[in-house]
Amino acid sequence: MLSILLWLPLAFGLVALLVPAYRAWVVALIGSVATLVIAAVMAIGFDGSGGLQYVEKTPWIPDLGISYALGVDGISIFLVLLTALAWVPAVAFAASRRAGGDRERLFYFMLLLGETATLGAFLAQDLILFVVFFDLMIVPFYFLFGIWGTDREGITAGAATVKMLIFTLIGSLLMVVGAVSVGAFAGEPGTGLTYYIPDLIERGLGESYQNWIFWLFAAAFFVKMPAFPLHGWMPDAYRAAPLPALAVFSAVLSKVGAYGFLRVVLPIMPDAAELFQTAILIFAVASIIYGSVVAFTKLDLRLIIGFSSIAQLGFITLGIFALDETGANGALFQMVNHGLVVVPAILIVGLLAERFGTENIGPMGGLAKRAPILAVIFLIATMATLALPGSPNFIGEFLILNGVFQTDVAIAIVASSGVALAAYYALRMYQRTMHNPLPDGADDREISLRDGLIVVPMLLVVVILAFAPQIVLSDTAVAVEQAVAAFTEVTR
Amino acid sequence: MTGTFEAPTLDYAALSPLIALAVGLVAIVLTAVFRPLKRLAPGLAILSMAVAAGCLVWQFGTEADLVSGSLRIDGLSTTFSLLILIAGIVAVLYAAGDIAGRQVGRPDFLAMLLSSVFGMVMLTMANDLIIFFLALEFFSIPLYVLCATDLRRPGSLEAGLKYLIIGSLGSATLLFGMAMIYGGSGGEVGFQAIAEGLTKGGVISDSLVLFGIGMITVGLAFKVSIAPFHQWTPDVYQGAPTPVTAFMSGATKLAAFAVFARFFLVALAPETDQWDVILAVLATLSIAIGNLGALTQSSLKRMLGYSGVAQAGYMLAGIIVATADGVDALTFYLAAYLAMNLAAFGALIVHERMTGSDSIASLRGAGNSHRIVAWPMTIAMLGLAGLPPTAGFLGKVFLIEALADQNWVWLAIVIVIGTMLSLAYYLRVVAVMWTNDPAPQGEDGHIDGDLLVTGGTPPWKDLGLVVPIVIASVAVIFFGIFPDPLYDFASRAGDAILSLTG
Numbered sequence: 001m002l003s004i005l006l007w008l009p010l011a012f013g014l015v016a017l018l019v020p021a022y023r024a025w026v027v028a029l030i031g032s033v034a035t036l037v038i039a040a041v042m043a044i045g046f047d048g049s050g051g052l053q054y055v056e057k058t059p060w061i062p063d064l065g066i067s068y069a070l071g072v073d074g075i076s077i078f079l080v081l082l083t084a085l086a087w088v089p090a091v092a093f094a095a096s097r098r099a100g101g102d103r104e105r106l107f108y109f110m111l112l113l114g115e116t117a118t119l120g121a122f123l124a125q126d127l128i129l130f131v132v133f134f135d136l137m138i139v140p141f142y143f144l145f146g147i148w149g150t151d152r153e154g155i156t157a158g159a160a161t162v163k164m165l166i167f168t169l170i171g172s173l174l175m176v177v178g179a180v181s182v183g184a185f186a187g188e189p190g191t192g193l194t195y196y197i198p199d200l201i202e203r204g205l206g207e208s209y210q211n212w213i214f215w216l217f218a219a220a221f222f223v224k225m226p227a228f229p230l231h232g233w234m235p236d237a238y239r240a241a242p243l244p245a246l247a248v249f250s251a252v253l254s255k256v257g258a259y260g261f262l263r264v265v266l267p268i269m270p271d272a273a274e275l276f277q278t279a280i281l282i283f284a285v286a287s288i289i290y291g292s293v294v295a296f297t298k299l300d301l302r303l304i305i306g307f308s309s310i311a312q313l314g315f316i317t318l319g320i321f322a323l324d325e326t327g328a329n330g331a332l333f334q335m336v337n338h339g340l341v342v343v344p345a346i347l348i349v350g351l352l353a354e355r356f357g358t359e360n361i362g363p364m365g366g367l368a369k370r371a372p373i374l375a376v377i378f379l380i381a382t383m384a385t386l387a388l389p390g391s392p393n394f395i396g397e398f399l400i401l402n403g404v405f406q407t408d409v410a411i412a413i414v415a416s417s418g419v420a421l422a423a424y425y426a427l428r429m430y431q432r433t434m435h436n437p438l439p440d441g442a443d444d445r446e447i448s449l450r451d452g453l454i455v456v457p458m459l460l461v462v463v464i465l466a467f468a469p470q471i472v473l474s475d476t477a478v479a480v481e482q483a484v485a486a487f488t489e490v491t492r
Numbered sequence: 493m494t495g496t497f498e499a500p501t502l503d504y505a506a507l508s509p510l511i512a513l514a515v516g517l518v519a520i521v522l523t524a525v526f527r528p529l530k531r532l533a534p535g536l537a538i539l540s541m542a543v544a545a546g547c548l549v550w551q552f553g554t555e556a557d558l559v560s561g562s563l564r565i566d567g568l569s570t571t572f573s574l575l576i577l578i579a580g581i582v583a584v585l586y587a588a589g590d591i592a593g594r595q596v597g598r599p600d601f602l603a604m605l606l607s608s609v610f611g612m613v614m615l616t617m618a619n620d621l622i623i624f625f626l627a628l629e630f631f632s633i634p635l636y637v638l639c640a641t642d643l644r645r646p647g648s649l650e651a652g653l654k655y656l657i658i659g660s661l662g663s664a665t666l667l668f669g670m671a672m673i674y675g676g677s678g679g680e681v682g683f684q685a686i687a688e689g690l691t692k693g694g695v696i697s698d699s700l701v702l703f704g705i706g707m708i709t710v711g712l713a714f715k716v717s718i719a720p721f722h723q724w725t726p727d728v729y730q731g732a733p734t735p736v737t738a739f740m741s742g743a744t745k746l747a748a749f750a751v752f753a754r755f756f757l758v759a760l761a762p763e764t765d766q767w768d769v770i771l772a773v774l775a776t777l778s779i780a781i782g783n784l785g786a787l788t789q790s791s792l793k794r795m796l797g798y799s800g801v802a803q804a805g806y807m808l809a810g811i812i813v814a815t816a817d818g819v820d821a822l823t824f825y826l827a828a829y830l831a832m833n834l835a836a837f838g839a840l841i842v843h844e845r846m847t848g849s850d851s852i853a854s855l856r857g858a859g860n861s862h863r864i865v866a867w868p869m870t871i872a873m874l875g876l877a878g879l880p881p882t883a884g885f886l887g888k889v890f891l892i893e894a895l896a897d898q899n900w901v902w903l904a905i906v907i908v909i910g911t912m913l914s915l916a917y918y919l920r921v922v923a924v925m926w927t928n929d930p931a932p933q934g935e936d937g938h939i940d941g942d943l944l945v946t947g948g949t950p951p952w953k954d955l956g957l958v959v960p961i962v963i964a965s966v967a968v969i970f971f972g973i974f975p976d977p978l979y980d981f982a983s984r985a986g987d988a989i990l991s992l993t994g
Contacts, residue, residue, distance in 0.1 A: 060976070061976055061979055062976070063979060063983060064893060064979075103859075103860075128889065131889075132885070133880075135885065136879075136880040136881055138879075139874065139879055142919070143926065146923055147859075147926050156927075157927065158923040162916065162919050162923060165915060165919060166912060166916060169879075169911075169912060169915055170912050173878070173911055173912060174905075176888070176889060176892055176908065177892055177896065177901065177904045177905060177908055180889065180893045180896045180904070181896045181904075183893070184896040184897045185896075
């Protein structure tokens, strides 16, 4: 089941390479929808009270104890769903805008390869397999950003992409060393190698090893998120990226980093996580403050969203490193939620850019009068970002802060200011685009039915989650409890 | 039966790969004499290498000392020899349409190529100091000449001469080192005997032996182009005809690393603590210098030369750990490297024949105009850079695994840092091919016509070129997804070392 889910997008991607170029989008859309259907079927059959499910495990490189092991639990199930869900509007948007240019087949192939790689990272239960997919994710996005990206003032798309790739691979390659070291040093010597994550957790890793291996993983995950101060690649890459690719990149790939902490770092390296807890919390708070402050100095919509993502991921890190159930639950909820909000937000940037001919909020304004539906859709996305009570963001941030308050009050108080800052940049973004007089020459068309169908479904999910967060939280609880088990035992 | 002289028994079955190559060599030299037979030469070369490969497959499980223990056939020699023969066969195919071979006479060119292959195969089997040196020279000397076969270009002649002088210096150093080891071990030449001699004589930290190890290291470092003994590499890679570069980049490393493994892990096994740090320092230097050097190159061949220096540094890690796992990882990595290099150079040959240029800038827009150049080159570059899903990625994982296992984590980090640097130049090639529109003809002012081949079959229809390129590219991806067959194959080399050292 999971293997089908995992390889289906790639299979459709390969088919897309073979059909005539003008048909490639049909294949890609069918592929992404089919993946979503399978993911949904899997989620319906998921048992919220159980542990790892749908496990598939066969040896891959038996001599080194590396296996092809897949499985889902409460931590990954909604991220898998999010991935499958996010790709559909991205593909649809790309299809509606002919984003592939004169190389459509390659475009959809790369986009779907990206989906397989991302799903792989969430499904992998073998540490090396996880690393493989984690590194593989970046390859299709390198091509997507590089080939179909936009050259900006001062930096070409190619240069921006190379910068992104070097940054993220620095982290990922350090993680290769980390992952291999975990396998080599876990458990008693002479017990044979394994990289199956549940086995590694059971074997345990000596504390002296944990303390340096922790940072190898942390580097990879923080760059991927990105977290301050490792975000140097983000502004250029965000400005260069084609919007459909950016939507999934921002929504899902950034979550893989946070997910990695929950899947690998906390269970395998609990001592190190506890030892460096305060340091990571400070980094997270720095990300929140820095991301929020920079977000309200920027005029480029992509950058506002990019820097606000840094802040949001700061919150998520904060929740994870609260090292208790409430915080981790909140973090997981927030990951899903942020992913759901970012896809429509970025696609709306595309709609705004078509109307104003720019992605800069300076010359925008006044759209609300003539295009009220678009304005409402954008408002929902905005409100969902700023943690208004009644939005799922509120629930997520509440849980996170609640968790952190129990660990470190000072950090929680500073982090709370991030919520206020978010209100400022989100409302500024909304006002500058929708209110004020309409500039001359701008097109104030209402959102078309087609675009509405692309953007609205994800926002509907956001609204549903706002009122029924238990849909997610009830299924994540058991797995989250396991992930932070090592810490709660100590405090009890 | 009652004669007074008893010749050593020859195991002809185990020697059959060498015999096949030698017969092929003689036959090709004869075709040069009988003009009408000249056209058979490429076929004969491929045939004799294929027969040799067949013999190796036939002898795959054999472990035996041959010719009074001066040669040894085992997992190490068979795996490395097979890879060398693949490189040789592909080189013949790549060279078939090449202008260099036409100038010096095709049979002569092929005879030299085949004798070089012969020397390399013999080197993988070398089990004493004399064969070690003989085989090394046997493959090196024809290679010097091969580099100079593109007679029209001063660059080619210069490359040959430079390689000759520096290579000879390396050989001399190596020979000097061997003499010292010979003395230090109490007059032994066989690898196992040397190990026993060194242990028995209690001369493990004797300065004579250490000096000998140092000089042998330097000599081999010249051959596999490990910094700071790499200066010839970029010049020779660039100057030599591209099919020759394709051959030597993979095959030389294979042959030299085979003997590197056998000599250091068997003969010098008692001395591991003495040489592992030296080699680790050399590996670090090589990774740093190779990657930094490659960053600024504008010629793809030069860049691949520097990248070869860096890659040799990664490979050295497989020797440093001094375990069977290390040799497995090294063999896997070399096999992957061979496939990646054959794909890259093959694509480059196609490109050169179309445009006459080997500059990275001239690849602009190949993604749109010439898929047979762009796809293999992209796969090869991603593989060399160590990105999944290529065999290059897993090769690095295996090397790092072997390092971490023996507590060489700092060297693993060095490899990682080197890999990061390397992304900048490997991806530049990919970026040039995919992110820009095709260059208008002659716009970059570098269509010098030097390498341009007009008339004849267009290179993308030349099956001898296209088929190996496609196979190599597919192999890079295939073994990145299903590494197990290749890993099993590679682990024969590690097993051989294990059975030699006990």
